[in-house]
Every structure is written in structure tokens, then in C-alpha cells.
Amino acid sequence: MRSLERHRDVGAYALGVLDEADTFRFEDHLMECPRCAAQVTAFGPATRQLMLYRRSTPRLVHPLAEPGPGVLDRLLSEVAARDRAGRRRTLLALTASVVLAVSAPAIALMARDGGGSAAITATTDELSGVWAEVTTEDRAWGSHVRLRVKDGAGPRVCRLVVVGLDGSEETVTSWTVPRHDARPNTMLGGSAIRPEDIARYEVRTADGEHLVTLRPR
Structure with missing residues (x-):
């Protein structure tokens, strides 16, 4: 995959x-690219709006349908071009335009994964x-x-570890x-351990040094 x-x-x-x-390769790139990390964070409101739409809308398309590349390019361009003052308005309009343009294929893809309430x-x-x-x-x-993390003791490589109730x-x-x-x-990731089976989250250095523990509420 080329840089562009x-x-x-x-x-x-x-x-x-x-x-x-591609997800694995992009996450490697994300660790070295502050611009992409900021843009992933900026997509948060739009993604949440799509998830809300998904939960309230029946699946109308084939589960393997995908949004066209033009739609994703427009989505990225809109987020990159917006200014601070119009951020919320642009994101809401962008969400609506994605839903209308692709007639819910992206939502259908996420719907395959199910979905549930978020815990912070x-x-x-x-x-x-x-x-x-x-x-x-x-x-x-x-x-x-x-994950959002503030750590002023760099440079160092860190990782987020999920610990299950069974000790796994x-x-x-990372x-x-x-x-x-x-x-x-801000980093995004996924775990095969279900939320109800998670005992705690631990931020550690690559050498195993413990930095902070978070326990589900």
C-alpha cells in the first residue's frame, strides 16, 4: 500500500x-502519522451518527455491498476542509450526505457486526x-x-492490553x-473478548512496565 x-x-x-x-497496515501507518490520527478522531461524530442510523434502520442491501471509493474520498475531503467554527454543522451534513449517497451500504457492513451500547x-x-x-x-x-491517553514521559512505545475475567x-x-x-x-482497536467478560484494561510500555489500569464501570 503506497503512502498516498x-x-x-x-x-x-x-x-x-x-x-x-489493510486495517493492520493502516494501523501501523497511523502510529507514525499525526495527520491521519487527527482525522480518525474527527470522524468520531460522523461514525456515531451512522451507528445510530444503523440501529434504527433495517438492512436493505446485500451484506457484501460496499460504498464506492468516490464516497469515501468525499467524506475524507469534507472532514479535512472544514474549519473549527463549522465543525459540528459540517459533520452532521456530511453524515446525511453519506446516508443518501450510498443508500446504506456502509451501514449494512457495520450492521453485520451487531452493535450495542458504549461504556466509557x-x-x-x-x-x-x-x-x-x-x-x-x-x-x-x-x-x-x-483509547485516549495523555503521557508526557515519551518517547516510548506503549500498548493497551485487555485482561479477561478468566485471566486471558x-x-x-500499540x-x-x-x-x-x-x-x-487517540487509538482505535478491537478485541475478541466481549465487554461483559473484560476485567480491566492496562496501558503498558513495550517492555511491560505498568502505566495505568482502567476497570469497566
């Missing part, structure tokens, strides 16, 4: 329509000073996880903390 194609895959990644291999938990570790917030959404295949562990996502940068970073 990685940038253009932001919209597809945010909508959850990349295949497993956040805390700051007194020893490390690292703050983290995890949003977990129930899916048919497991848990969709969104699964790494959800990232590189910039040098002395305490601004929040």
Missing part, C-alpha cells in the same frame, strides 16, 4: 470497511501520571475499543508516545 493510499484510507478505516490486512471509563495513575480513557462498544465479534490477555493496539508531549492521543 494510506492517507486516503482514513475514511474507510473510520467506517470499518477495510479488510483485515477514565482514570489517572498517581504513580506514572498517565491519564487514559477507554470507550468500549459491544460487537457481535467482541469489543470495539477507542489480548493486546488491542502506539509511540512523542517526546515530552502530553497532548491526548
Whole structure:
């Protein structure tokens, strides 16, 4: 996958329509590209609106249908071009235009995964000073996880680990903390462990050092 194609895959990644291999390659790119990380975060409101629409709308298209590349390109261009003052208005209009343009194929793709309520938990570790917030959404295949973390002790490589009630562990996502940068970073990932089976989330360094623990509410 060329660099330009990685940038253009932001919209597809945010909508959850990349295949497993492309998702893996894009997440590697995401750790090294602040521009794409910011755009993935900006897609959050639009993605939530699509999910709400999905839950209230019956599936009308074949489950393997996909949105055309032109739709994703327009979605990415709209988000990149909007200014701060018009952010909320543009995102809502963008959501409506996607629904009308693709007649719900992207929604149908996400509908295959099921969907459920999202749970949010956040805390700051007194020893490390690292703050983290995890949003977990129930899916048919497991848990969709969104992590926001503030860590001013970089540079270092970190990872989010999900620990199940049975003691099993699964790494959800990993990232590189910039040098002395305490601004929040946002990462997306997924786990085969269902939300009700998760005992806790742990942010650790690549060397295994514990930074912060979050427990589901």
C-alpha cells in the first residue's frame, strides 16, 4: 500500500470497511502519522451518527455491498476542509450526505457486526501520571475499543492490553508516545473478548512496565 493510499484510507478505516490486512497496515501507518490520527478522531461524530442510523434502520442491501471509493474520498475531503467554527454543522451534513449517497451500504457492513451500547471509563495513575480513557462498544465479534491517553514521559512505545475475567490477555493496539508531549492521543482497536467478560484494561510500555489500569464501570 503506497503512502498516498494510506492517507486516503482514513475514511474507510473510520467506517470499518477495510479488510483485515489493510486495517493492520493502516494501523501501523497511523502510529507514525499525526495527520491521519487527527482525522480518525474527527470522524468520531460522523461514525456515531451512522451507528445510530444503523440501529434504527433495517438492512436493505446485500451484506457484501460496499460504498464506492468516490464516497469515501468525499467524506475524507469534507472532514479535512472544514474549519473549527463549522465543525459540528459540517459533520452532521456530511453524515446525511453519506446516508443518501450510498443508500446504506456502509451501514449494512457495520450492521453485520451487531452493535450495542458504549461504556466509557477514565482514570489517572498517581504513580506514572498517565491519564487514559477507554470507550468500549459491544460487537457481535467482541469489543470495539477507542483509547485516549495523555503521557508526557515519551518517547516510548506503549500498548493497551485487555485482561479477561478468566485471566486471558489480548493486546488491542500499540502506539509511540512523542517526546515530552502530553497532548491526548487517540487509538482505535478491537478485541475478541466481549465487554461483559473484560476485567480491566492496562496501558503498558513495550517492555511491560505498568502505566495505568482502567476497570469497566
